[in-house]
Amino acid sequence: MPDLEELKSEVVNSQIWRSIFRGGLWSDTPRDRANHMIGNVWLHIQPAKVRKRALEWTYTWGLGGISFFLFLVLVASGVLLMFYYRPVPGLAFRDIKDLTYAVTLGKFLRNIHRWAAQAMVLIVILHMLRVFLTGGYKRPREFNWCVGVILLTLTLFLSFTGYLLPWDQLALWAVTVGTNMAGATPFLGNAGPFGASLMHMQMNNDIRFVLLGGTTVGANTLVRFYVLHCVAVPLLLGVLIILHFWRVRKDGFSAAPYGDVTEPKLDTWPNLIKREYIAAAACLLVLMVWALLVNAPLDVIANPHATPNPEKAPWYFVGLQEMLVYFDPWIAGVMVPNLIIVGLMAIPFIDPSPKGVGRYAFKERPFANTMFLMGIIMWFCFIFMGEFCRGPNFVWYWPWQSWLMQKPAPPPTWNLFGPTGVGKFPLALGLPALGLPVLAIMFLPKLIQKNLSLAKAALACFAGFVVVAFALRYGAHVPLSQGAWIVFFGTFISFFGVLIPQRHIRGLDWARYLVTMVLVVCTMGLLVKICARLAFNIKYLVTIPSVFLNV
Amino acid sequence: MSEDQLKSSASVASAVSPVKPPPSAKPSSGMSRGQFLLAGYGALAAFGAVIAGSVGRFFFPNVIYEPSAIFNAGSVKDFNSGVSLKWINKQVWVVRTSKGLYALIAICRHLGCTPNWFQDQQLFKCPCHGSVYNLQGTIIAGPAPRNLWRPHLEIATTGDLIIDKSIVQDSSPMRDEPPFFLPIS
Incomplete structure (x- = not known):
């Protein structure tokens, strides 16, 4: 019998x-190591050598690779689940039940599919955060950042389409709400501005009708979402992932900033590949333990006549659900998500600074990092509000309050400017009253070309709003509790909306400055409206019902 | 072949065949290379647009199998004062007041969830985003931009109430008049 080494050499x-x-x-x-990378179709998407800094765990945290690994896990588990699943109302729910209780390994596969999907959403968001903080979107990687934003959007869309497939209550109502948001699209939806009036949109010819394949969530919807979830979107995602990887290669890994070519390089095999395997193995271990310990939820079978109370979206959409409480669907459900996507894609083009590429550099890019982190934290605050502070009838319950506690009927809301509002003339009164502060936030930062002390200016704003609060208390009998809201949101908005931009981007050219400030003003606008509703019970700041303008 | 190569081969061709006139000399003799290419690309784009439009149209089903919007809700006399949940499976509440009878479609005007009726507070409350409607179906709190729909009502010769959900009204005063409100004492 030949020894093992000899056998191996004979086989090889x-x-x-x-x-x-x-x-x-x-x-x-x-x-050999270089040839191994170059000569292997699966490995050759990676370079033969990598910079040492790119290998540090604390630089990438392996987030991009883990996202891709989760995608592979989802494809594998998803294809297996397809063998037992029929996308027909009634059968679909029964098949999921069978998968859970009758099919060998079915429950485990469903669990791992569900948890990998949840993890992928989180990891992709964290990957975006990492790329932002290390300046990875800057020249020449603008395009790849945009591809990444599309990949994030598609990841969320895959999650959304997958949500319908179990055909339980959670599925039905999440998709009812989601597709009704599409129905609120301006021009293209029957309930959106100019939809019915200008474009003759009805229940049976608008964009919602296309998504549903009918006028309500039904059999056609299930097949459409099934095809989107299992074929169309994964294909598109796969193609874009390839593009994303190819551009990472072509644009150069961000840990290697331009000009610094003296840095030593290491062989990808085994240095990087080893780390990738460790990350994937660790990730798989966590997923398997998670899937063994926690079962994927399954509600009762879909019932189109009764909505669970309260009905909550999956956690990554709860922030959006919370926004929908404050704004009309076409704003919160259509404009805000689209503005976020477009705004994210605009980032590389409105940030001309070449500083801070390839490392975490807060001091070199204070404005970009402050605003981006503020946005992310704000979004997670909305998620917290929706997830933990909303109870039956989507009424505000603090996390420590029992949902069994009956809340009194809410007081009727009121409008500030509009035909049914306090100020009767939305155009003559509402437009200047709301437009002037918007213009002030928009232009003040660039018009004050002076070095202000941030601490002193912030303190002055705070003092100003305290004075306003007391003036309202003694002038208009506005209670101090409401005054506190004004002080908090007023100071917050003047700090992040005016003072921070004034300090950091007043030197920017007008085009980039204005695009940046539009995004800043919109973000601050969200806060104004939330404050107006929560503290003052205002439904609309300004409403012109004839053209659906309700803000 | 790249653009440059095309150009150079074209100039070679025109050099060896002196019969062919330069494109600019006689515009009536035909189109130039550029024009030809433009027309070609235009035709390609038009073809693509037609295909895209047709595939777009493909996604609008011509026949849908959904339950009828019209149904017989039984004898009008059976509805007592207050909100009847009898036809909630048809997504309709029937409301009888001292002045008459109307129905409300049990679909929130915000994003389409089914609100719940709270007898003690005399309110409809939506579980999805917290819209609150009063007995008339008027939005009084929460995010819904419009009032609940009231469907078309008709009393058949048999005395049965016929509800047609495909004809609806949500604004005053039309919703308080027939056929969206039946004044029955």
Whole structure:
């Protein structure tokens, strides 16, 4: 019997093996290691050598690779689940039940599919955050950042389409709400501005009708979402992932900033590949333990006549659900998400600073990092509000309050400017009253070309709003509790909306400055409206019902 | 072949065949290379647009199998004062007041969830985003931009109430008049 080494060498040098794998006998030379990367179709998307800094865990945290690994896990588990699933109302729910209780490994596969999907959403968001903080979107990587934003959007869309497939209550109502948001699209939806009036949109010819394949969530909807979830979107996502990877190669890994070519390089095999395997293995271990310990939820079968109370979206959409409480659907459900996507894609083009590429550099890019982190934290605050502070009838319950506690009927809301509002003339009164502060936030930062002390200016704003609060208390009998809201939101908005931009981007050219400030003003607008509703019970700041303008 | 190569081969061709006139000399003799290419690309774009439009149209089903919007809700006399949940499976509440009878479609005007009726507070409350409607179906709190729909009502010769959900009204005073409100004592 030949010894093992001899056998291995015989196999590796056989004609069959050599016809599959290129290269000669492995002798672990740098040339071998490079050839191994170049000669393997799966490995050659990665360079033969990488910079040492790119290998540090604390630089990438492995987030991009983990996202991709989760995608592979989702494809594998998803394809297996498809063998037992029929996308027909009634059967679909029964098949999920069978998968859970009758099919060998079915429950585990469903669990791992569900938890990997949840993890992928989180990891992709964190990956975006990491790329932002290390300046990875800057020249020449603008385009790849945009591809990444589309990948994030598609990840969320895959989650959304997958949500309908179990055909339980959660599924039905999440999709009812989601598709009704599409129905609120301006021009293209029957309930959106100018939809019915200008474009003759009805229940049976608008964009919602296309999504549903009918006028309500039904059998056609299930098939459409099934095809989108299992074929169309994963294909598109796969193509864009390839593009994303290819551009990472072509644009250069961000840990290697331009000009710094003296840095030593290491062999990708085994240095990077080893780390990738460790990350994937660790990730799989966590997923498997998670899937063994926690079962994917399954509500009762879909009932189109009764909505669970309260009905909550999956956690990553709860922030959006919370926004929908304050704004009309076409704003919160259509404009805000689209503005977020477009705003994210605009970032590389409105930030001309070449500083801070390839490292976490807060001091070099204070404005970009402050505003981006503020946005992310704000979004997670909305998620917290929706997830933990909303109870039956979507009424505000603090996390420590029992949902069994009956809340009194809410007081009727009122409008500030509009035909049914306090100020009767939305155009004559509402437009200047709301437009002037908007213009002030928009232009003040660039018009004050002076170095202000941030602390002193912030303190002055705070003092100003305290004075306003007391003036309202003694002038208009506005209670101090409401005054506190004004002080908090007023100071917050003047700090992040005016003072921070004034300090950092007043030197920016007008085009970039204005685009940046539009995004800043919109973000601050969200806060104004939330404050108006929560503290003052205002439904609309300004409403012109004839043209659906309700803000 | 790249643009440059095309151009150079074209100039070679015109050099060896002196019969062919330069494109600019006689515009009536035909189109130039550029014009030809433009027309070609235009035709390609038009073809693409037609295909895209047709595939777009493909996604609008011509026949949908959904339950009828019209149904017989039984004898009018059976509805007592207050909100009847009898036809909630048809997504309709029937409301009888001292002045008459109307129905409300049990679909929130915000994003389409089914609100719940709270007898003690005399309110409809939506579980999805917290819209609150009063007995008339008027939005009084929460995010819904419009009032609840009132469907078309008709009393058949048998005395049965016929509800047609495909004809609806949500604004005053039309919703308080027939056929969206039946004044029955």
